[in-house]
Amino acid sequence: MRQLFFLSIFLLVLFGCKKAEAISEEAYAIQTVQMPAKAENVAYDKKADPSSPQPPPPPRIDQQIEQKIIKEATLKFETDNLESSFSQIQKAVSASKARIINDSEGKDFATVFRNLTIKVPSQNFDRFINDVSKGVSYFEVKNISAEDVTEQYIDLTSRLKTKKKLEERYLEILKKANKVSEILEIEEQISTIREEIEAKEGQLKYLESRVSESTVTIEFYKTIPEKEGVKISYGSKLWNAVKSGFYTLSDLLISLLSAWPFVILFVVLAYFIRKRFKRRKKE
Known part of the structure; x- marks a missing residue:
């Protein structure tokens, strides 16, 4: 009996050692195998492990539009x-x-x-x-x-780009057109679009010129001082009035002299009219 007991213990120890050795070899094999790193697995691991470092967020692009x-x-x-x-x-x-x-x-x-x-x-x-x-x-x-004309500037720029793209499409269609009627119709459309493009470009240039250069209007003046402190006597006023009348009469005479042809014509006409009236009275 005692021999059987020691034999069973020996067998249990022997099988236990073999099992432990197998387990250790399996653990070693698992540790030495490297799994392929996939983006999906990495993402999953990072979500699962909040302590792992997060990748930097993508740079945010801010489209800053310059104010006009x-x-x-x-x-x-x-x-x-x-x-x-x-x-x-x-x-x-x-x-x-x-x-x-x-x-x-x-x-x-x-x-x-x-x-x-x-x-x-x-x-x-x-x-x-x-x-x-x-x-x-x-x-x-x-x-x-x-x-602030920023919105107007953006609108004009956007419309201009759209018209230019439309012009390019018509030019591509024109290259493939074979019929004369189609060619004429497409050229007419291109001409209309070109006029619209030139009009938009003109408006854009005018707007840019007003934005780039400001207009300043300046008015400055000086007050003319009134003449004070000189008192004119009544006699001086009368003499000034006489001189003013003389100058007026001189101007009138000069005006009459400059109109002497009309004066002579008037005198001649008056003479003939008077002479005719005298003849009628005698008759």
């Missing part, structure tokens, strides 16, 4: 010296790389004035207004406006 602003200004102020104010404006024009496109001056019953229309690069608009405003105590008129 039309700036305009109207300025009016009084000055003691027109030439000095004009010289200051000229310096501001030169510093801001602007240009004077209109310059007019005049005089009314109480003031001497000067009007300027100036085109200023939009990026120098604020600097120009500040330079002109130096030394001005107050403005009678100071109106500055800014109109």
